[in-house]
Amino acid sequence: MLNVHSFESLGTYDGPGIRLVVFLQGCAFKCLYCANPDTITFEGGTPTPLEEIMRKARNQRPFFGKIGGVTISGGEPLWQAKKLKILFRQLKEEGFNTCIDSNGNVLTDDVKELLKYTDLVLLDIKHINPGWHQKITGKRNDTTLKFASYLREKEVKVWMRYVLVPGYSDQPEYLHEMGKYFQEYENIEKLEIQPYHKLGVHKYEHLNMEYKLNDVPENTLEQLQVAKDIFLQYFKEVIIN
Structure with a gap:
């Protein structure tokens, strides 16, 4: 059984092509801008047999293409x-x-075995600086960086993702630092800049949770372009989602 929060059929945003996306329940990070705060708690979710997920995948296979x-x-x-x-x-x-x-x-023996059967990792980097990472997520970034290094060692393909939050993760000096840190990682195929948005704020009200970034504006086109121009100095391909 996997503890599943929800399914998305025919997804076009989470990896190459058209995909079945399975959202699992539970996360140790508490990102200030999390768009799915209902997935953070490890309680809840729906225990789902693996065969049910296999059945959904087989049913949707005609849409997946190559x-x-x-x-x-x-x-x-x-x-x-x-x-x-x-x-x-x-x-x-x-x-x-x-x-x-x-x-x-998370980097355990189970994770390492899982990666043997994984074609691609969408790796969400929250911040390169440990202090800012802790401020944004509640946790340091040590394990994330070890995980990234392990992916490089095992030559697992990576699309890196980075949410650009004004005042929190858009500081040019840290964007350069992140670029320099990862520029030799040949397994990183591209970096996707995720613009900051407030589409999940209504969920906080429903869950009686405080949304702490109410005063943070969404990105301007100029802010996104500045970040893209910086990252292009270090990564093969950079796109703004």
């Missing part, structure tokens, strides 16, 4: 790596493309 497949997102999916590695092994045996959307905060 590059589509299955993406596991969250929450943070690596907390459920023990069961997830079994699912991914089955998916690979049947020829599905597999992708994990992760903040890289």
Whole structure:
């Protein structure tokens, strides 16, 4: 069983091609801008047999084409790596493309085995600076950086993702520092800049949670372009989502 928050059919945002996206419940990060705060708690969710997920994947396979497949997102999916590695092994045996959307905060033997059956990792980097990372997520970034290094060592393909939050993660000096840190990582195919948005704010009200970035404006086009120009000095491809 995997503890599932929700499913998205025919997703076009979480990896290559058209995909079945499975959102798992539970995350140790508490990102100030989290758009899905209902996935943070490890309680709740729906215990779902692996065979049910396989059935959904098989049913949607005609839409996947040559590059589509299955993406596991969250929450943070690596907390459920023990069961997830079994699912991914089955998916690979049947020829599905597999992708994990992760903040890289878990690196266990189960995670390492899971990565053997993973075609692509969407790696969410919150901030390169440990202090700012703690301010944004409540946790340091040590494990995330170790996870990124392990992906490089094992030559797992990575699309890096970075949410650009005005005043929190858009400081030019740290964008340069992040670029310099990762510029030799040949396994990083591209970096995706995620503009900061407030589409999930209504969920905080529903959950009686305080949204702490109410005063933070969304990005201007100029801010996004400045970040893109900086990252292009270090990464092969940079896109603004």
